[in-house]
Amino acid sequence: MILETTDLSVARGGVTVLAGLGFAVGAGQALVLRGPNGSGKTTLLRTLAGLQPPVAGRVMLSPDAVAYAAHADGLKSTLTVAENLAFWASIYGGPPPERAIAALDLAGLIRRRAGELSAGQKRRLGLARLLVTGRPLWLLDEPTVSLDVASVALFAAVVREHLRQGGAAVIATHVDLGLPEARILDLDPYRTRVLARDGFDEAFA
Numbered sequence: 001m002i003l004e005t006t007d008l009s010v011a012r013g014g015v016t017v018l019a020g021l022g023f024a025v026g027a028g029q030a031l032v033l034r035g036p037n038g039s040g041k042t043t044l045l046r047t048l049a050g051l052q053p054p055v056a057g058r059v060m061l062s063p064d065a066v067a068y069a070a071h072a073d074g075l076k077s078t079l080t081v082a083e084n085l086a087f088w089a090s091i092y093g094g095p096p097p098e099r100a101i102a103a104l105d106l107a108g109l110i111r112r113r114a115g116e117l118s119a120g121q122k123r124r125l126g127l128a129r130l131l132v133t134g135r136p137l138w139l140l141d142e143p144t145v146s147l148d149v150a151s152v153a154l155f156a157a158v159v160r161e162h163l164r165q166g167g168a169a170v171i172a173t174h175v176d177l178g179l180p181e182a183r184i185l186d187l188d189p190y191r192t193r194v195l196a197r198d199g200f201d202e203a204f205a
């Protein structure tokens, strides 16, 4: 398994928002987190990413495995698209940016400063960053916000290729990503859930 949680409880602002979560995500698997606003998707992703501690339970993963893409794109606005990707590739020691540029259709934008991109273009650059990290576990918070239909399809293809190469992804989203192979975890803010590993398939819709 690339990621496994047992009896995990997570909190935001001192309030426990999810409890008793047990799930596993292996190589080649994607898990989609669904739930209404405030149900705890971001809080769960932040906890998985190690940005905040769990209230209870365990998260088992290698910290070196994780690439986290949050609401904020984390772009360096004065650097160009090419410079941003080269910067991240050097930080993470991942592959050179050519594939990421092609996969997110950024070739026509490589000399533009990140600060001068449209919202959707910035989002595509933020997603291209995932590819140059070379990391196997992608934790993605609303990755398709600002993306047009064609870019959502590009993104889905990128995730599918990542899974095919043995990667994994946990994706919080309100939209249909066009990833029928992904399992769904519906987060219910009004009751806690206990998802036994043995009951994994039953627990996921």
Ligand SMILES: Nc1ncnc2c1ncn2[C@@H]1O[C@H](COP(=O)(O)OP(=O)(O)OP(=O)(O)O)[C@@H](O)[C@H]1O
Binding pocket: 012, 013, 014, 017, 035, 036, 037, 038, 039, 040, 041, 042, 043, 044
């Ligand atoms: N900075 C914060 N301080 C205190 N409470 C917070 C903070 N951010 C979120 N919360 C609360 O924590 C709970 C879970 O929020 P979270 O952002 O994890 O939900 P979400 O499912 O990601 O929502 P959305 O779909 O709106 O992005 C909500 O009740 C929210 O009001």
